[in-house]
Amino acid sequence: MSTPAAKKATDVYFTLNNGLKIPALGLGTVPSDNPEDVKDQVITAVKAGYRLIDTAWYYGTEKYVGQALKELFDEGVVKREDLFITTKVWPSFYHSPEKSLDQSLETLGLDYVDLFLQHWPIALHGDENGQPAAPKDENGDLKYDDDPVSGTKFIEVYNKLEDILDTTKKTKSIGISNYSIPKLRQLLPHIKKHVPVVNQIEYHPQLPQQDLVDLCQENKIIVECYSPVGSGGAPVLKLPLIQELAKKYNCSTNEIVNAYHILNGRVVIPRSSNLERIKSITGLPELTKEDLDELYQIGVKNPKRHINDPWGYGLGFRWWEGDTKSKTFD
Secondary structure: OOOOOOOEHHHOEEEOOOOOEEEOEEEEOOOOOOHHHHHHHHHHHHHOOOOEEEOOHHHOOHHHHHHHHHHHHHOOOOOHHHOEEEEEEOHHHOOOHHHHHHHHHHHHOOOOEOEEEEOOOOOEOOOOOOOOOOOEOOOOOEOEOOOOOOOOHHHHHHHHHHHHHHHOOOEOOEEEEOOOHHHHHHHHHHOOOOOOOEEEEEOOOOOOOHHHHHHHHHOOOEEEEEOOOOOOOOHHHHOHHHHHHHHHOOOOHHHHHHHHHHOOOOEEOOOOOOHHHHHHOOEOOOOOHHHHHHHHHHHHHOOOOOOOOHHHOOOOOOOOOOOOOOOOOO
């Protein structure tokens, strides 16, 4: 009698609020040491069954993602319609999201992306080509075109994404990234027609955000999780409970972390420069509700955010180290 095949995270898809499907497991393409390595990472991931590739204008890796896609298409490994490609407009390019998208499409070598995200709900002072990406004033602080706490330009940016969706074939879906509860509540009444299909945020067992997840779910917005293992050094994988569960389910710690999100209905986009790891973390251990609850409680007891970039200041996210701008929090 043959044993049933282990469940694969790469076989799981979720339905977006516009009826399209998104893979539950994707590959992030933020560069580690050498951006050129992203080409092999994408090729390895797609050959291992990944169908979601998450990139962004800001990462500087779209050229290498594009090279990987061309090779995969030319070899007949996959067709364009088999993949779900995401890119994003950076806040220094807030004034021209379609131009940003055009640049990304050209660099990726694609006619369209499956998802176009607003990278952050702020407006930075960039020129017509979004440069510099992190503009600074004379004091070395970020230079904004709109107050990150009280400004509303970010809403206009999202409305422009809606226009792109309605008037072009350059993207199939639009969404948001790094939206806190205050920012999402600001946006929702001003949406013209298209509710974001996802909100991409840092999320892992050390960072409890059920209230934000609940608000997204109420509005049929899927939560997509970046930095699922923390950040450099993968601190989340060192948590004792994660290691215990990996032994219990005879799988890798990465697979436990991915399952934490996927079994809760969230998309997860790990990134790795280790090609063997990319190939080996596609299993989906069947964690119990008790396991999932225990994992959540890690962050309730000792919350820790690993990504604390200055462009997150003022958005109202809890536990954002260095943020002295925020007045209200999610």
